[in-house]
Amino acid sequence: MGAAAAAVVGGSAAPALAAPGGAAGGPVQVLQPLRRPPARETYVPCDPATALWGRLPTRSTDPVARVTSGTVLTMDTVSHEGVLEDQGKDPLGYFTSFGVSPDAVLQDAIGVAARTPHDGPGPHVVTGPVHVRGARPGDVLKVDVLELTPRVPYGVISNRHGKGALPGEYPEAWRGDPSLAEWFNQGGNVSVFTEVQSRQGRLVGAMPGPVPARFPLRPFLGMMGVARDTTALVDSVPPTDAGGNIDVADVGVGATLYLPVRVPGALFFVGDPHMAQGDGEVALTAMEGSLRARLRLSVVRPGDGAPRITAEQPFAETPEHWIPIGLSDQDGPEGGGNGTDLDVAVRQAVRHALAFLTEELGMPGPVAYTYLSAATDFAVSQVVDRTTGVHALIRKADFGR
Numbered sequence: 001m002g003a004a005a006a007a008v009v010g011g012s013a014a015p016a017l018a019a020p021g022g023a024a025g026g027p028v029q030v031l032q033p034l035r036r037p038p039a040r041e042t043y044v045p046c047d048p049a050t051a052l053w054g055r056l057p058t059r060s061t062d063p064v065a066r067v068t069s070g071t072v073l074t075m076d077t078v079s080h081e082g083v084l085e086d087q088g089k090d091p092l093g094y095f096t097s098f099g100v101s102p103d104a105v106l107q108d109a110i111g112v113a114a115r116t117p118h119d120g121p122g123p124h125v126v127t128g129p130v131h132v133r134g135a136r137p138g139d140v141l142k143v144d145v146l147e148l149t150p151r152v153p154y155g156v157i158s159n160r161h162g163k164g165a166l167p168g169e170y171p172e173a174w175r176g177d178p179s180l181a182e183w184f185n186q187g188g189n190v191s192v193f194t195e196v197q198s199r200q201g202r203l204v205g206a207m208p209g210p211v212p213a214r215f216p217l218r219p220f221l222g223m224m225g226v227a228r229d230t231t232a233l234v235d236s237v238p239p240t241d242a243g244g245n246i247d248v249a250d251v252g253v254g255a256t257l258y259l260p261v262r263v264p265g266a267l268f269f270v271g272d273p274h275m276a277q278g279d280g281e282v283a284l285t286a287m288e289g290s291l292r293a294r295l296r297l298s299v300v301r302p303g304d305g306a307p308r309i310t311a312e313q314p315f316a317e318t319p320e321h322w323i324p325i326g327l328s329d330q331d332g333p334e335g336g337g338n339g340t341d342l343d344v345a346v347r348q349a350v351r352h353a354l355a356f357l358t359e360e361l362g363m364p365g366p367v368a369y370t371y372l373s374a375a376t377d378f379a380v381s382q383v384v385d386r387t388t389g390v391h392a393l394i395r396k397a398d399f400g401r
Contacts, residue, residue, distance in 0.1 A: 027198035030104045031151040031292050033076060042073035046127040047108050048115040051078070052269075055120025056234040056244060057227040059263040063131035066265075069299040072146065073130065074292060077221065077273040078106065080123045081156035081288040083113045086187025095154070098193040106151060106290055122236030124245070128269030129227055135266040135299045140306040141226055143257045143268070147294035148219040150196060155205065155275045155289030159190040165282040165383050194287055196275070205276050205287050215276060219291055220252040222272030225314075229262040236271070238387035239327055243314045246325060247286070247382040248391050249277045255318045258310040261299075268297060281382040307360045309352060322394040324352035329387045342383065345390040349378055353392040361399065371398075 037043030042065055044050060050064040067073060082091045091109040096102060112125055135141060159171050171190045174180045185191040195206045199214060207213040225243030228234055239246045243259045251257055259266070270293060277286030302311035309315055309324065316323035326349025328341045353376065357368035375398060381389030 027203060028150045028153040028196050030106070030153070031076075031149065032106060033108050034074070038074055042067050042071060044073060044075045044127060044130060045108060046076040046078045046125065047111050050127055051112050051116050052126040052128075052236075053080075053112065053116045053118045053120060054122040054124065054236055056126060056225065056236050057129035057267045057269050058230050058232070058234055059227055059267070060231045061129055061227060061267060063129050063265065063267060066131045066133060067297060068133050069135070070296065071132075072294065072296045074294050075127050075130075075270050076108065076151070077127055077270055077291050077293060078109045078112055078125045079155070079273055079288040079290045080125050081158060081191065081285065083109055083125065084123055085118070086160070086189050087185050087191060089113050095193075098154070100154060104152060109290065120233060120236055122245075124223060124236040124271045126223065126236060126269050126271040129267035130269070130297070131265035131267060132297050132299055133265070135261045136264055137229070137261055138301075138311070139261040139266075140300050140302055140310045141259045141261055141266045141268060142296075142298040142300050142306055143224055143259065144296040144298070145221070145251065145253055145255050145257070145293070146296060147292075148221070148253050149292040149294075150203070150217070150219060150275060151290040151292055153196040155194050155196070155287040156285070157192045157194055157283065157287050158185075158285045159283040161189060163384060164284040165280065170283075190283075196289075217275050217287075218249060218252060218277070219273070219275050220249055220255075220277070221270050221291065221293060222247045222274050222277070222286065224251075224257055224259070224270050225268070226259045226261055227263050227267035227269075237385050238329070239385060239389060240387070241313050241327075245272055245385050246314060246389060247272070247274075247277065247281055247385065248316060248323065248325065248389070249274070249279060249286075249381075250318055250321065250323060250391070250393070251316045255316055258300075258306045258315045260311055260313065266297075266299075270295075279379045279381065281384050284384050307356055309355050309359065313352060315352070315356070316391075320396060322356060322392075322396065324349055324356050324392045324394070325381070326350070326352055326390045326392075327387050328389075342380070342388045342390070345388045346378060349390040349392050353394060356394070
């Protein structure tokens with residue numbers, strides 16, 4: 001990974017060498033695509049040969065790599081922010097306009113913008129898919145998040161028209177105000193360039209503007225998933241029962257995500273790298289910034305290496321919590337359900353939490369339901385992906401673990 005990189009572990013980060021000519025001389029080394037993959041590990045770059053833009057893999061998508069169960073692989077991700085059309089589809093020009101030096105702009109971001117067709121309805125740049133040998137429908141792909149490393153010392157947070165928690169209100173209310181013009185991109189949407197700084201040995205995002213605001217980085221992949229059993233185009237935006245754009249901020253380093261396999265080989269993909277996100281993601285995006293991910297992919301079975309609930313829907317865990325996930329429309333909006341109802345997502349999260357406690361831990365139903373009311377937090381994962389998400393945080397310590 002490079003000794004100078006700031007490898008984020010458990011929400012903290014070791015200071016690293018400054019980025020060469022980076023924004024304000026940031027504390028993160030710029031990680032351009034690897035010329036020499038790590039020894040005995042698979043490396044999947046994010047470039048025009050390995051990336052999809054705006055859509056997700058399906059059962060007919062050719063894999064960009066093939067691995068065996070238990071493989072540790074390194075996957076590069078490219079953030080869509082700074083690459084999108086409303087920002088000029090020119091990462092070099094966009095980021096240098098904020099004082100980033102050309103050598104601190106990712107070459108693969110430049111390549112994706114220039115040569116990867118944006119042929120899906122979503123904004124996300126997706127790396128993959130990876131075929132995992134032996135994975136079959138009915139299996140579960142266990143994804144252990146071993147390391148997440150910021151690739152650049154900056155990110156972007158955006159609010160676009162018709163999107164976010166307050167569509168039709170913002171950013172419309174700010175348009176035409178000359179004092180706020182600097183926060184709008186050339187497409188008329190809000191995009192706020194945000195530096196990465198080091199404060200007391202931790203990496204933080206530093207908001208621009210007259211009011212200083214600093215928040216800790218907490219990198220995670222907003223998107224990890226497996227292919228759905230279809231040949232139809234799959235939008236990258238709504239999360240589904242095969243994972244995808246789940247945007248659960250707790251699924252960072254040290255976490256495990258379980259994904260029900262739908263097609264032979266699973267066809268695993270990643271994308272939507274986040275440097276930090278508050279639960280809800282209310283403006284539209286998190287602090288979006290490209291990450292290098294080191295992951296372990298293992299094929300397991302529900303009830304044997306994975307909780308039984310994972311046969312039907314994604315499920316996550318960290319050293320501290322089990323995390324059942326509820327979606328307002330598990331099949332995605334194209335499945336015909338209500339993709340905007342947060343109440344549905346809450347009910348689904350409660351049902352999944354109940355199923356885990358009763359089927360996996362053996363709690364009587366009445367006890368499990370009342371335990372959830374007394375001791376479990378239900379957090380809003382995100383409200384901006386059409387299919388809304390809620391996740392439960394069940395403390396393992398409550399069960400003597």
